[in-house]
Amino acid sequence: MKDNIALKATTKNVLPGLSLRANFSWTFVGNVVYAGCQWGMLMVLAKLGSPEMVGQFALGLAVTAPIIMLTNLQLRAVQATDARKEYQFGDYLGLRLISTVLAFLIIGGIVLFTGYRLETALVILAVGLAKAFEAFSDVFYGLLQQHERMDRIAQSMILKGLLSLITLGIIVYLTDSVLWGSLGLALAWALILAGYDLRSGALVLRRETPAKNVSSTDIVSQRSLYPRWNVSTLSRLTWLALPLGIAMMLISLNTNIPRYFVERNLGEYELGIFAALAYLMVAGNTVIAALGQSSSPRLAKHYAANDLSAFYRLLLKLVSLGVLLGTIGTCAASIAGREILTLLYRPEYANFSDVFLWLVMAAGIGYVSSFLGYSITATRMFHYFIAPYALVTMINLGCSALLIPAHGLQGAAWTIMITNLASCVVPIMILLSIRRLKSEPIT
Numbered sequence: 001m002k003d004n005i006a007l008k009a010t011t012k013n014v015l016p017g018l019s020l021r022a023n024f025s026w027t028f029v030g031n032v033v034y035a036g037c038q039w040g041m042l043m044v045l046a047k048l049g050s051p052e053m054v055g056q057f058a059l060g061l062a063v064t065a066p067i068i069m070l071t072n073l074q075l076r077a078v079q080a081t082d083a084r085k086e087y088q089f090g091d092y093l094g095l096r097l098i099s100t101v102l103a104f105l106i107i108g109g110i111v112l113f114t115g116y117r118l119e120t121a122l123v124i125l126a127v128g129l130a131k132a133f134e135a136f137s138d139v140f141y142g143l144l145q146q147h148e149r150m151d152r153i154a155q156s157m158i159l160k161g162l163l164s165l166i167t168l169g170i171i172v173y174l175t176d177s178v179l180w181g182s183l184g185l186a187l188a189w190a191l192i193l194a195g196y197d198l199r200s201g202a203l204v205l206r207r208e209t210p211a212k213n214v215s216s217t218d219i220v221s222q223r224s225l226y227p228r229w230n231v232s233t234l235s236r237l238t239w240l241a242l243p244l245g246i247a248m249m250l251i252s253l254n255t256n257i258p259r260y261f262v263e264r265n266l267g268e269y270e271l272g273i274f275a276a277l278a279y280l281m282v283a284g285n286t287v288i289a290a291l292g293q294s295s296s297p298r299l300a301k302h303y304a305a306n307d308l309s310a311f312y313r314l315l316l317k318l319v320s321l322g323v324l325l326g327t328i329g330t331c332a333a334s335i336a337g338r339e340i341l342t343l344l345y346r347p348e349y350a351n352f353s354d355v356f357l358w359l360v361m362a363a364g365i366g367y368v369s370s371f372l373g374y375s376i377t378a379t380r381m382f383h384y385f386i387a388p389y390a391l392v393t394m395i396n397l398g399c400s401a402l403l404i405p406a407h408g409l410q411g412a413a414w415t416i417m418i419t420n421l422a423s424c425v426v427p428i429m430i431l432l433s434i435r436r437l438k439s440e441p442i443t
Helices: 002-010 020-048 051-072 075-080 089-113 118-146 150-175 178-206 216-222 231-265 268-279 282-304 308-344 353-379 386-438
Strands: none
Touching: 020 051, 020 150, 020 178, 020 268, 020 282, 051 089, 051 118, 051 178, 051 231, 051 268, 075 089, 075 118, 075 231, 075 282, 089 118, 089 231, 118 150, 118 178, 118 282, 150 178, 150 282, 231 268, 231 386, 268 353, 268 386, 282 308, 282 353, 308 353, 353 386
């Protein structure tokens, strides 16, 4: 009788999911502001500092990103597509705590044994600390995304972006140090996690509709904001998500391998130039991320309901938008690339407008690849990812080794284009395999 009363009480004040249009709108705004602030941070370093400072910061991101991607296990995507609610939030949080500590230890080991000069090594560690706080926020984003409450995620991103830009700008202006700026970035992300993301998670969990025939004790457990440490459950969740984590690490490596070769063969100055040019692709990625994240729960529901017609119709719309954005960006870069780079950075960056054009064309291909990747994630067929993306990574390594020493930044741009083309082929092959597994035609 008490369980029934508790169950009825918990179904009140349910926080409903938003519509796909509302979720996209919020996600788009959040990503635009956040990406603009991230870009603003790079502009601050370029305007107040030097290309070497930009290069140090970019190297910090390049070293830490693949490790964070691996240890994050892409749990946000696993949460968002968990349409059957197989795991509780505490399971995801517990695994994220373990994996983030492991990530920071790995980053420390890399810094210790790779021989970077002291200032660069400390910048990498500071960026790694910021990424650790971001990883904790990400698991709360997964909870909100699962409940189709992208408005709370967007608000967090807006606050985080603005605070990051202001903090980095003030600290770099006062200290002329990218190290202190990176530490300020970590502090800003920690404050947003503690002051906003934890509260958003508590709000959603408090109002979550419980499953049928669930006791009051289990309801309390489902709504807990604390990590769960059930070894068997964490092991199953790890094995479920590990293939996706490895795949995302490979995808991150495919973005950053050219940066490693640029830094080793050309130096931090050229890496700073290349990173600034490549970051302009974020404008298109903002739209891609907004649509992909908003559509993932809907794609997952179509797939879980075996409604492949709706699944592929939505995917076709997403891919078409990716092609359109790529075309617009290429036209803009070909017409006014030099003027854009001079306006946003300094005249020295405009000398690489030809590299910028190749990067924009590569970005357009990457937009299509990203949408295809979101669709594979929605199927939860994570084990399909590893071998194909490992092949893409090998192609990337080969192209970087051949093209960058011989052709410099132009070779790096060509490498990214070739890699993105290969990354389009991979998810198409996976989708065809899943289609055969389902044994249903695409209509």
